[in-house]
Amino acid sequence: MGYVAVKGGTQSILEAARLLRYFRLKGDAPPLEVRQIQEQMRLAVDKVMSEGSLYAPFYAALALKQAEGDTIEASFILRAYRSTRPRNYISVPADTRQMKIIRRISAAFKDIPGGQFLGPSRDYTQRLLDFNLAEEETEQVLKFCREYLKELEVLEEAPSFPKVVDLLRAEGLLAKEEEIRPQPPDITREALSFPASRTAALQAMARGETGGLLALAYSSMKGYGDIHPTIGELRVGYLPLNIFDAKGQKVYVGQVLVTEAEVIARPEAAKPEAAKRGNKPQFTLGYGLCFGHNELKAISMAVLDRAMQTKRPKLPAEDQEFVLSIVDGIESSGFAAHYKLPHYITFQSDLDRLRFIRRLGEERENGD
């Protein structure tokens, strides 16, 4: 379809931007500080970083302020900022076994080596509106922090934790990791083509929109799929970011908060040839990992990762091309938003056609 451009409206567009700013500020509340957003709206900030595909907490908070809390718009702004900076490094691949955890749970096993830690979680609360927050004062906050930290028994060492999936692997209940590790494709440099490699799919989902991933994963959970996932392990914590400098020396730059989900799916029978060799049925796994603390996204990603490994895809969540073509929130919101832009000529054409058809019908009815 061809498009016809429009021009003009500059003054109105500038006034619309000024009005937008006025609407953000017209109340008598003091302007939000970016640090306040970064620290107290941390889950929104994490979502923006993950969907904007750029780990930059301060700028994600700034984008949220600019977008008045619209996470998709904020991630669009952050991704646009990303495109202005050069990419000078590729990190040393991080191993999530090194994660400094703040949360670690398993729905598959009650007892896991190292233990389960609920961490900062809202999972077991009743979601009742907390009216006390309406009147939260600095003095109350300080008092809470003082009392919370009081009498803390400081442990000597933060332990590292074995992976639950490694325990299943040790028993032969899961396939081993592959020894050959190919260089992953980069979908920001080469457009996705289908069938895409699993690593390309993981990259696409890691920058996908939480709601989009959740809706597709939910379709699979609701019965439009055959995965029946159990969360083997869900971790939230910090991974080290290491790069190589110009002299080829490894440099630690800092730590990055991530959420990781490993879902265990129903066992798969060994292929007939493999069964003859003595191979036994094994569980299969789905994997999800994203920037920040965003458990629904990591779980949805893991469910979809497993669903897309289905040998003969029949349902939407199993169809790699379907899933990966629609999960990017910036692409999808941009497409939906473009319908707001003037389509006068295309619509006029539809209008002309409809009027002509109706006239033709009327003429036939009148026997002209």
Next chain:
Amino acid sequence: MEDIDRIDYLLAEGGLPVFIELAEELASQARVKIIQEPSACLVMMQVFETVQGHHFNLGEVLITECAVEIEGTYVQGFALGDEPQRALCAALLKGAIAGKHPLAPKILSVFAEQENTIQQRKKTEFSLVARTRVDFEVMDHI
């Protein structure tokens, strides 16, 4: 942890005000030339997934990089986020230690203090997490 790894870790995690103070003192005593002003750039972060053990591109991380020459020694400095001061301090202090500048012992002693502070902070953070350790009990069938 190797010494250089330890220094990078401390420069990334330690308190910025104390590093700025040291860097200013160093700049007043040493021949310092800024080769590359601090500027924000991206790192593509790669992570191993645990199904096949392949690594994939998780997304990009904003960092700041710079380069200085201190008494003729070329050093790069890095910091997470758009943090020009930290990146510059990292380059200068790392350069002073590598070049065995007379201020290096003082820098290392400040690093030792920082190391204790960081360790204490990390232990405290994990101790708070450890308070949430859970041991669910399985109930009888209803």
